[in-house]
Amino acid sequence: MSELKIRVLVVDDDQEQLTLAERSLSAYGFDVRTHRSSLGVSNLVRTTMPDLVLLDVNIPALTGDRVLTLARGQAPAGTRFVLFSASDEAQLRKLALESGADGYITKSTQGEELARRLHAIHAKGRGQAASSAP
Secondary structure, three states, X not given: OOOOOOEEEEEOOOHHHHHHHHHHHHHOOOEEEEEOOOXXXXXXXXXXXXXXXEEEOOOOOOOHHHHHHHHHOOOOXXXXXXXXXXXXXXXXXXXXXXXXXXEEEEOOOOHHHHHHHHHHHHHHHHHOOOOOOO
């Protein structure tokens, strides 16, 4: 298993959610960067080369699924995009499938469970894209 930390870019307009995700994921060994706007995500993905991008779905200016479409074109080949929302899980699953996301996770998923799911999506990504969360 690789000793390198998994690089995660968390995009959310809620500063408290960003702080919670950063603290939690850092504690489980992820290298975390955060961004509070849907604007500039494509450039960040290109320059920081994250392994995973955790995108809030309900973010002002551009929704997470639209950001995903734009950012994927700038992302390194192995980057996995995961939709992250407080929305109903069935709606989130449908949006993830429609947008071509590599997975989805509800915001009620935190701590060890969030880390476990991101690890699983990252591992699947090395073989083939996942259409839903593990």
